[in-house]
Amino acid sequence: MFEGLYSWSAVAPALVVLATALVVMMTDLFVEPGNRIVPWLTIAGLFAGLVVSISMWGTEEVAFSGAWKIGAFSIYFYCIFIVAAIITIFFSMSHEERRGRFPGEYWSLIPFSVVGMMVMASAADLITLIIGLETMSLCAYVMVGLNRGDKRSSEGALKYFLLGAFASAFLLYGTAFIYGSVITTRFAEITVFVSAHSNAIPFNLQVGAILLLVGLGFKVAAVPFHMWAPDAYQAAPTPVTGFMATAIKAAGFAAIVKIFGLMLATSALVLQDLIWWLALLSMIVGNFAAVMQMNLKRMLAYSSIAHVGYLLTAIVGSDPGVSLQGGTGVLFYLVSYALMTLGAFGVLIIIGGGEDRRETLVDMTGLASKSPGLALAMTIFMVSMSGIPPTIGFFGKFYVFGAAVQSGYTGLAVIGILTSVVGVFYYLRVVVNMYMKPAEKSFVPWRRSRISDITLGVLAAAVLYIGIFPQSLLDLARSAFKSLF
Amino acid sequence: MSHDLIVLGLLVLFSLALGALLLAIPRLLGARSSQKGLLDIFECGVPLRDGTQRRMQVRFYLIAIIFIVFDVEAVFLFPWAVLFRRLGMFGFIEMLFFIAVLALGLVYVWRKGGLEWD
Amino acid sequence: MTLTGYLILSAILFTLGVLGVLLRRNAIMILMSIELMLNAVNLAMVAFSRFIPGLDGQVISFLIIAIAAAEAAVGLALVVQVARDRQTVDVDDLTLLRG
Secondary structure (H helix, E strand, O other), X not given: OOOOOOOHHHHHHHHXXXXXXXXXXXXXXXXXXXXXXXXXXXXXXXXXHHHHHHHOOXXXXXXXXXXXXXXXXXXXXXXXXXXXXXXXXXXXHHHHHHHOOOOOHHHHHHHHHHHHHHHHHHEOEHHHHHHHHHHHHHHHHHHHOOOOOOHHHHHHHHHHHHHHHHHHHHHHHHHHHHHHHHXXXXXXXXXXXXHHOOOOOOHHHHHHHHHHHHHHHHHHOOOXXXXXXXXXXXXXXXXXXXXXXXXXXHHHHHXXXXXXXXXXXXXXXXXXXXXXXXXXXXXXXXXXXXXXXXXXXXXXXXXXXHHHHHHHHHHOOOOOOOOOHHHHHHXXXXXXXXXXXXXXHHHXXXXXXXXXXXXXOHHHOOHHHHXXXXXXXXXXXXHHHHOOOXXXXXXXXHHHHHHHHHOOOHHHHHHHHHHXXXXXXXXXXHHHHHHHOOOOOOOOOOOOOHHHHHHHHHHHHHHHHHHHOOHHHHHHHHHHHHOOO | OOHXXXXXXXXXXXXXXXXXXXXXXXXXXXXXXXXXXXXXXXXXXXXXXXXXXXXXXXHHHHHHHHHHXXXXXXXXXXXXXXXXXXXXXXXXXXXXXXXXXXXXXHHHHHHOOOOOOO | OXXXXXXXXXXXXXXXXXXXXXXXXXXXXXHHHHHHHHHHHHHHHHHHHHHOOOOHHHHHHHHHHHHHHHHHHHHHHHHHHHHHHHOOOEHHHOOOOOO
8 A cells, every 4th residue: 555655765855955954953053143154054955955956867756655756847946946045045145244144044944945845846746735835935924024123024024924825725725626526636647537527627626726726826926916926025135035036936837837737738627718817917917017116126026927927828728748838938937037037136135235225226327337247247137037139038938939829829929029028128227227327326335245246147147158059958948848747 | 232331331320420429418418608709719819800801921922833833743643643553664764753853843942042931 | 414515614614714814904813814714625625535535635634734833823923023013913004015
């Protein structure tokens, strides 16, 4: 009865990161506050997790009676999560220099949430997925509220928590209905069940699928479930915002690809129309609301909503039996989005001063003359976000809209391209402010840290390099998606 | 009916009878009094000044939160205990690991001063 | 009682929870409404598990209880932090973040 019950190797990467989190948490208790060994220990542990993950590329293993599956897909996502976490820690260390120390828990919360994400990426069972999602989200709620003494931070955290917990309840209720009609929560068996009943989907399954979509829509902040995102993004310490926008969003899409891109990807469910609407509204609302924002963190929050819309266009109607392009596009896009978003938040962290919060559009004026390197890096990230070649953002958009056209949703792709033109306006407005306007505020000169400079340089180089040679990343994304079935 | 059940039934009857007896004796022998003062607090405790639904010390919330988290984890011990033999060594090690993680949580709470009263 | 009966009860509980989240303004009441929603899920899980083969639903409800406890702990801590900062837990008063 319990064959295939466990396998240490299948959970090795997640265990390494979990051990890191625990060791960091314990170390923090026994050293004096602010000791640099704690973040470096976190980085070392995460790096070990990355090495273990990469060494398992090419293997495939099912464990825990089929609730866990590690394969190229999971490892692709492990790499996104861990790299984003390491970069976040680098940025956090330079953020600390001017904004004061993070409490010691912060360094263990990051690997804890990465463990949750890794569970999501390798879950082969709805319940396993939700446990991972909860682990990740609980850490995220706390991290948003870490600006102690800032009233906005606790307010944002509470709003994020209330809507996040609300969404979890929807996810769980959906799971209950799917369990009731399929008798199991394993992805493989649900997929078989759905294709066997494609001409007469049971009512319970239909309801369950819609509830899952609502829950995951909240988690990735798709319109109309996006209200929390701008508040939470603005309230959180900037490195945490970057982490939320990249790793947490990627984890949400790992779940969406598995559930809606694969398991429930059938026109027999009413889901396709709903996802179509989510994609449309996210692109329109995200882009137009971003235009109005003067605060750059809020602007990036709305822009991330728009990017969720672009990603969803690749999910709509993607039938992996016909074409791999939809899933591959999403996987490629997530990497491109992670690189440029982390970069943009990195720049915000560096210019964001001490007591005064420099995070508005006005604060960017005259940056080019004060710090040409920083302005150049920001330009590269903004150009990439607006999807102009030769950057990685261009290929990301190219692949997701291509997938939408291929599955017959040309209209949606056209709307996507039109709304990204709006995006070009507000992204390039930042560049115009940096290069063409004189400084409106006199800056207190900031101390630069070498770590964040190097990280930014690497990110900018990656955005350009993959923008010119996208093929190898695309191949990785394709084989990762293929490993799912 | 098996022998055990008869014994159990006798035990129940005996305890019911004993309880009834202990209640009946003072009622038959003791003096009656219906003064209101009898229902008040006697010797132990100060007189009540307000209702029970009043504000609590906020200190309790931290203890309560810690309690909830550790308490609910016990829910996993019950199914594990039922299947202990069939799960074998793996189940044992897994549960040791689970409890070890909980213990680390306790160490954390302790060191952070979450259990201090003041 | 049939499966439909349990499911209707669970749907009523879940709807009450959703209404509570949407209509109540006190953060603690919202938190309690979310707990109510999770308990509706538990009821549905256990009911399904009673009427279909296998015990998965009952095991899952253990996991949901643990999730609910963890959420309650984090949520209450955040509510207390907001109450300390602002002397209110009314979500309509939390308007520092707008734009």
